[in-house]
Amino acid sequence: MSKPRIYMVAAEPSGDLLAKEVVQKIRLDSPEAHISGIGGRELKSVGIDSPVDVSPLSILGFFEGIKAYGDVVRLADEAAAEIIKDTPDVVVLVDSWGFMLRVAQRVRAQAPDIRLVKLVGPQVWATRSGRAKTLASTVDHLLCIHDLEVPFYEPFGLKTTVIGNPAISRHVEGNGQRFREANGIPGDRQLVLVLPGSRPSEIKRVAPALVNAAQHLKRDNPELSLVFMPAENVSKYFKSSYSDVGDWALISDDAESRYDAMAAADLALACSGTVTTELAMQDTPMIVAYRTGWITWALARGLLYKKTHISLLNIVSDDQEIIPEFVQTRQKPELIASLAQQWLRDPKLLASQLARQRVALEKMKEGERDASEIAASVILEEAHLRRS
Incomplete structure (x- = not known):
């Protein structure tokens, strides 16, 4: 069987860091995996050069997002085109709800056989719970942070895996x-x-x-x-x-x-x-x-x-x-x-x-395994599922 092909997408610094950590775990578990991606300096630090500049997406708030809507749509189009050109088995969409939803919808419409994994879901437990139904109709698997998120997705049949809080998993004792x-x-x-x-x-x-x-x-x-x-x-x-x-x-x-x-x-x-x-x-x-x-x-x-x-x-x-x-x-x-x-x-x-x-x-705190380790194993499973 040929090597699994994985595509990471991260639009903001926190997501870029998490994406890098997951890439490092994937390479430990599956050194032969082909990994491409769109992101920033963290992904670049592990050898993944982004073909799309996503820096305009460092925005905050609903109204600010509306003002940047043109950039969001343009970059989603560019990202989807690059993903489809790379022919991955699985695309991992990290955080950044609005942008990643648009990317997922475009990939799903143009290449429905590619598996889509959302890494960190929207905070449906705090606001706009209807997003759970939207996400369930768009991606194949959600990697979420807290147990309290799972019940929001169960009615819509979205496969979910709780990975825990990445900030806790990456804890390094400061000096x-x-x-x-x-x-x-x-x-x-x-x-x-x-x-x-x-x-x-x-x-x-x-x-x-x-x-x-x-x-x-x-x-x-x-x-x-x-x-x-x-x-x-x-x-x-x-x-x-x-x-x-x-x-x-x-x-x-x-x-x-x-x-x-x-x-x-x-x-x-x-x-x-x-x-x-x-x-x-x-x-x-x-x-x-x-x-x-x-x-x-x-x-x-x-x-x-x-x-x-x-x-x-x-x-x-x-x-x-x-x-x-x-x-x-x-x-x-x-x-x-x-x-x-x-x-x-x-x-x-x-x-x-x-x-x-x-x-x-x-x-x-949830469990003993690192969040990025759990995420990596699920992503590889999704890649193998698509190839099989």
Whole structure:
């Protein structure tokens, strides 16, 4: 039998990283597999050059997505054409719901014999549960993160496999002492890590509040060390937008020291997202901020979103605020800074926050196998199923 042919598609940095991890596991299990793909620097780092530039898809929110609709359709057309030309056995569509749905629909229409696997499903448990039916009619297999997702797809007969949370599976213990020594930060000095986002829209809407809150903290305690770590793909944008931050804080875009920085921090101020799970894994107390466009927010709160909170650690904790959230109108620098000051002045409050985070994190853990390992085995099974 000829070697299995697999095609990975990832449109955003988090999906690109997960795609790379799955590729590495596939190569361990099936070294003869032919793997092509569309993605970014993570897939490129494992030898997969993207024939399509998907960088325009770093968007956020419903209204922003409408404005970028032309790009989404054009890139979906280009992606489908490249996939069909490659003649894969299975296509793996990683995260990015709207774009991946369009790619899947185009491939299904033009090459119905290709198996389609969705890696990470839309959050149907939180908003727009009707997407479960849409996905079930489009792909052959869903690799989802949580057990709570499965019942949404069962009525429509979509095969699902729970892989667990990739952020937990990829956990690497950070070395806080190493980060402090490398950056000249004494071990007894308090350090606040600011994670302002991974998308241009987050740098525009969330970062201002976090920057101003950090300034409040620095004025309150000049001895405080502040470290900003924007995601690598938006680092230049952050530095150009907040050119004065480097005068009173360290700006680091060293992705290799990301977990070390988290482990070194006494407290983190973070844009809501996957990073909250990563911080919890490094046992770092955190405060979360988030703001999106008002049309997006109005639609979400009025029609779509079913939960009170937005952070996954809060949602798995029966939708209780384990992690403090400062969202939309509450995303005010003075509110964020005030809570941070209370915590930094009282070790008991920091310890209490850590204890709550640990309980929430335990609720997110599922099984002993890595998420990428489970995903790789399912993808290879789907490839062999198509070939047989």
